[in-house]
Amino acid sequence: MALSPGLAEERTARPGRRRLVGALAVTQTVGYGVLYYAFSVVVGPMSRDLRVSTATAAGALTAAVLVTGALSIPVGRWLDTRGGHGLMTAGSVLGSAAVLAWSQVQSAAGLYVVFVVIGAASAMVLYEPAFAVVVAVTDPARRAKALLSITLVAGFASSIFIPLTGQLVARLEWRHTLVVLAVMLAAVTVPLHGLALRRTASPGDRVDRHRHHPPSQVLRDSGFWLLAATFVLHGAALAVIAVHLVLYLISLGHSSALAATLAGLLGLLSVTGRVVTTVATRWLPMASIAAVIFVVQGAAMSLLPVVGRHVAGAIACLILFGLGFGVASIATPAILLDRYGATGYGTIAGMLAAPVLVARASAPLGGAVLAATVGYRSLILMVAAACVMAGGFLALGSRVSTERAASPR
Template sequence: MTANPGLVERPTAARPGTRRLVGALAVTQTVGYGVLYYAFSVILGPMSRDLGISNATAAGALTVAVLVAGLLSIPVGRWLDARGGHALMTTGSVLGSMAVLGWSQVHSAAQLYAVFVLIGVASAMVLYEPAFAVVVAVTDPARRGKALLGITLVAGFASSIFIPLTGQLVARVEWRPTLAVLAVLLAMVTVPLHGLALRRTAPVLDRAERHRRGSPGWVLRDPAFWLLAVTFVLHGAALAVIAVHLVLYLVSLGHPAALAASLAGLLGLLSVTGRVVTTLSTRWLPMATIAGVIFVGQGVAMVLLPVVGRQVPGAIACLVLFGLGFGVASIATPAILLDRYGAAGYGTIAGTLAAPVLVAKASAPLGGALLVAAVGYRPLVLCVAGACALAGVLLLLLKWRPTARAASPR
């Protein structure tokens, strides 16, 4: 695949240094994901008891946040293409900090859901999609792969840092003061870094370029885009189901709860390894091919888990194979989009793809819970296996799609 030749970027002067930009975004993504997403799993239990609501009702708030982020991904992408990420991500950091502080003061389910609407808005403004769009806009094409990998490698440890940190804080000061501390931390780290490091990252465009970047219509006429959308919807839904249900499934296989949680923790650590392996492999193979093979491997791992997962070595082997692909989509998506469509209008294109993927991630765990209630965990795991395998096959087919079928913008 080759980048679409219809749009050509113009160089801009006085851009921020790549290392400084990548370093700043690596830190803000780690803290942003840690506070806005991963801390929730620790807060969930004590918060539900304090508010007098069920865990399921409370968990629905996070689903709302992810849905809101998905719905906003397209307008956020348009903003990034037109104006860059400086004002957007700095404002989002302020909003996210205020929302987390507001979260610490909720006293009802309605208030909780209202706060998580704001957290969803902030997430759309500050997490991976806008960060990647900024990097794509201002980084030399030869350095983009390393820049994106650097950000995701560091941010891949967000769960490993913030889940234990939040747990320690809750154990010492309860959940409300914990959220207040996390809100202050989010503000102190992300607001100044976004405010300083993202200056001069706005694209320099004439009116015609601005119009073309803001219109994804030509991309929507490319059949390969819809192939990508189906691929990442399937894979994103499968990962979301596993992230929520894996511990309970391992317990159902006979593993103690503490061991099941430890085994599930392998996924976060292995996701970093998988990103490194994937990026290094692009020296020899296209990203779509590499990701396709990894996704198929994840499908194989999930097929084998019900068979060999009752024994600890078998469970570890399956989770290692599955975990290597746990974070691959985050670097495969921008690489494949850049390979096929180029960097011009990246924010809008990536936002258009992210919208259905985020909706799938938000709704799949609930669908999984309903399936488990109806027929048990084994069919759910086999559905995850099928989704991963099909996603991998579709990506392997993608490299045979002629790029000439991608309509050029007018």
């Protein structure tokens, strides 16, 4: 029995799409591992060698995230018009060269220059462009599975690269470690992006006739600004917890080793949370699920000052909080696609990512200032409030969307 041309084309395309998703899962894992997570291990010996404070050195990573945020919109526009092949391949080359240059810096000024370049490379190769490529080439029914596959694998980037970098630093010292990581980044990501993305079309090549929202129209949508408020608040809260949780647990009376172990639960639970969230979308909209999860996270953080002095209490709170630690990564594209469709996705996602990345970059420093002035307990309660507000804004944004869709035109 002969297959119809459309079915035959679809069956031929499936292996290519599976290879694409597999390639992006690997490149995201290595990209995040080298361009982001390795810094936490290298910063100590690097600061001593450069004779700068840890805070000064850490500011370079903040600068990189700010640059990534600033480039989110132009990168999104590029993805919409030209696709991700050239951009992500060039970003892999740029990122590898920047990490190699990082291994040779001799001053704080040189470090900051290198991290501006790393921020630019990150904007070209990490989640946002990878998701835009998936949106361009994957059928709507398979997008959620594809995005989940990528984020599940990449969710282990910290678990793989923080210990790996630690072992390399112990044996090679930090400069040689960065040379090894730069070679690894180039050897893995450049060929995979260069080969696996060759036949990917830009999202703009497929016009979603049912939900075509030009970016200028999106900016006039109150629901978009509610989404922005949601993910800015939630992103800032997660960034504060990622940096300050160990110190807060120590202030509650836990040992440094136990505090670090408890904080490590967040990375492992984030993977579990992504799976649970994706499965739950069979029965509920992603926006509703994410809103509930954010509120639960807020409740867990509000209880941490009360029960966190006991190991069991701290574990319970961190389990509830950790299950939502990686949900925003899969919720954001799902919500944007549901609300605005695939056309112009790269630009719209970039417009949302820009303020969120700025919040993530700025929040740890703001958290440090607040902790010094009002104390860690108040800071944790502010994080709890931010999560609850994020859930409320997301629920309100979904209601605005529903009411507008139902209103007569």
